[in-house]
Amino acid sequence: MSDVALQVEKLSKMYRLGTIGTGSLRQDLQRWWTTAIRKKEDPFFQLDPTDVRRQTLWALRDVSFEVKKGEIWGIIGSNGAGKSTLLKIISRIVRPTEGTVRGRGRISSLLEVGTGFQAELTGRENVFLSGYILGMSKAEIRAKYDEIAAFSGIEKFLDTPVKRYSSGMYVRLAFAVAAHLEPDILILDEVLAVGDAEFQKKCLGKMREVSQSAGRTILFVSHSMQAVTNLCEKCLWLQHGQVKALGEVTTVVNQYLANAQQFKLKQNWDQPADAPGNDRIRFKYIELVPQHAQPDSPLDIRTPLTIKFEFWNFADEILISTSLVLFSYSGECIFDVPSTATMCQKGIVSGECTIPGNFLNDGSYYISLYVVKDTSTSLYDYEECLSFDLEDYRGEIKWYGKWWGAVRPLLPFRLTQTEWVLQ
Template sequence: MGEIKVKGRIASLLEVGTGFHQELTGRENIFLNGAILGMTKREIRSKLDEIISFSGVEQHIDTPVKRYSSGMHVRLAFAVAAHLEPEILIVDEVLAVGDADFQKKCLGKMQEVSQQDGRTILFVSHNMQAVKNICNSALWLNQGKLKILGDVSIVINKYIANTKEANMSQYWASPNDAPGNRWARFKQVELVPHFANPDDALDIRVPLTVKFQFWNMQDKVQVSVELALFSYGGECIFDVPSPVISCQKGLVSGQCYIPGNFLNDGSYYITLYVVKDTTTTLFAFEECLSFDLEDFRGEIQWYGKWSGAVRPSLPFQIEQVNVFK
């Protein structure tokens, strides 16, 4: 048991159907929720059309909500919670029920509410990219206890590093045991860091080479390999294709070089795609490699989280051209 001190009007979206009277229609439930939040009928009416339009359930707004699907429940519940202007909006992972387009719509609305309207959102999720897009601070709970509270990027990176182990090499001796299908099977994938010194840490300065070998199981095929690098928050950092080569049945080998001082610090994974004729994916070897890059600042004395998906070292000139007298 515990206690919570609240300053401001709260709306919540915690579970499908929570806050709805099942015998009332969607329209009636909008007025009910508004009244619970302390709004007048005039205030609710001013938002009514916007709520109904956002929810996408216009054709069923005068139907009792007990006949709604779980997705319709969530659509209307979120529209009500987001548009009735609470000072504090609490959203649990109930959004996972909605389809992808509606989830995107909800995330956009939450960003608008928090960034433009200056209201507070308490967002509970295991979707790291959504948390990163919406929140500026994060709280990591482990078995009901506070583990870390701080900047959202720092907390996410620590959470991911705790749950994901680096996987920098995999090898299979025989096609029969290797991951793949009747068109391609991988023999080896490896991430090779090029350390200046053997005892160096794997940080953002270290160049990397991704090496791979796969058995091509087809005759006379135009093949390329696509390398996609993702953050563990789910953000694609880059997606690059190899040259196309003409292949017979046999072993194919390749590599891709990632320069140092290019990526930002954080946790990453790599997916390799074997592609035919630059259009058809024959096999996707998902999350075949993973690694963590540590930070390095050198002479820079600012220690906040460095923003951006990449952190390239680019030619940059600055000079004084005049002196005031």
């Protein structure tokens, strides 16, 4: 179809474990003669005979998907899932074992910090070198040069050899080149993790801008689920080299996070020595109690959630407060609610807080509790002590797209007819 920018069909990549080049033509010929003609063992590299693992590894297996022009796709998965191998095949760096990749237009790839840079050349010279590699003419690069330099934020270092750059300076310049030389398909593999928070925000904004205004297609690999959710429209989840899920970004990210997390609704400890904490505070019990209308009702957005907990306090006459902080599993803080500060004696301290129904959006969440003395000094931080998943509920609403926002409150909101037009 004319609106398809990238089509991947039944893509597979197999590696043979232990098969490497020697780095020398003479030794490669000697290896070929020894192994292929004389049928003897490789004289330069041998696997441990006690190693019973398979001699082949499928980095990718039957991967198929289709990206339309102007779409931004996130590619997620754990380390070793095959994300980088997929991007290298699309970028024509690695040949697939099976399957095909069809793309329309010029592809620009930024797969690691300083891709295509020559260490002895200056930043200015590397801008032109990278542009040539991407297929741009000298006139095209010169027309974009000032914009590239300004975006990188390292203008005063552009006449310095890049071997003297920090990793952050590398990625600033490399991304600036890739984003401004107008590729039809831009491929980014976790490169923004090197930059600072301000530059990451700037890059995400630039990617969104070039996709919406210029209609460019972007493939974005990141371990930051918040960045993927904020930037991308569609998402591909790879697991052990195979497609686990693909589709709307929020749905796929939630599935990925739910798979990675074991939800905890209750924890308790009989003895302080076994409980999480320190010599000042140790938790005895913590539980998420859904206030279901029916015992077998699902945990959905309508369900009020009560958090109950107890902890051992080992000090007398101490002013204690506790903050309940709710996070989405993409790392976004939804809210931070502090308790009242209470003067406590040595013994067990209890707490309770209720999140009303029809307040949170559907998705995966976790709760952290922070116990504080005198409203300023930390006593103990209990990270991710509870986790849960909320299902969606629409009732009479017939729109089934993703509901926007971190929260979804049921607020008084009505329409009133104030004028009538008589026919």
